[in-house]
Amino acid sequence: MQTNNVLTRKVLVITSTLLLLHSIVYSQVDKYMNNCIKAYDLVYNKPAGFVEVYPELPYFAGNRIVPNAYIYELQSEKSDITICISVMDLASINDSAIIKFDPMADRNANFIRKIRLYADTLHDQNFFFPEKYVKHTFHASDAAIYKLNNTTSYRNKYPFCKVLSIHKKDKTDIEISYFYNESSKPYIKQCIKQTQEMLTFKE
Structure with a gap:
């Protein structure tokens, strides 16, 4: 009887610990996302049918690890689709410092350069949103959708992006x-189409 009570207590402790860890992980996601929203004056509407996932590794389009990129991940509950959100702070980039290494460097031109470098134009076309739509919807300067020419599968499960x-x-x-x-x-x-407006800038 005493052995059963001890086992029961151990099971309860383990269960409570797992629930606590689960809570900590998801509170971290919420905390980081909220900090990011405040820091960059963003508006975030979590898409229906997706659940938050705490990312294992920093990710940025092009299979690069970027130190100052913010990471947030969502997984679809119905289809095999995962969304990763990265936010890069351009204001912290010192143009004069990077120009020493690359005279053509420009933090604003990096948007276009990344698309040219990483877009898979052989199998898909790049789509640039009309300027009016970008300003009215995203409250941004530019926006585009492109197929990533990724060489490895994300999480060994998703070969396309x-x-x-x-x-x-x-x-x-x-x-x-x-x-x-x-x-x-x-x-x-x-x-x-259903989720492209989930993260926008404030006016």
Whole structure:
């Protein structure tokens, strides 16, 4: 009887610990996202049908690790689609310092350069949103959607990726990466259409 009571207490302790860890992880996601929203004057509307996931590694489009990129991840409850959100602070970039290494460097031109470097134009076309739509909807300077020419599968599960890139001059670059596979390929276009306004700048 005493042994059973001890086992019961151990099970309760383990269960409570797991629930606490789960709570800590998700509170971290909320905390980081809220800090990011405040820091960059963003408006975030969590899309329906997606759950928050605490990312394991920093990610930025092009399979790069970027120290000052903010990471936030969502997974679809219905289809095999994962969304990664990265936010880069352009205001913290010292133009005069990077020009020493690259005379053509420009923190605002980086938006276009990344698309030219990483877009898979062989299998898809880049789409640039009309200027009026960008200003009215995103309250930004530029925005585009392109297929990422990624060489590795994200989480060893998603070989394809489309990126919604939003640029606000001198302030912030946002990249919303939509990872998908063969099974979710038919749904990716509709998914982007339904969620592309989930993260915008305040007016």
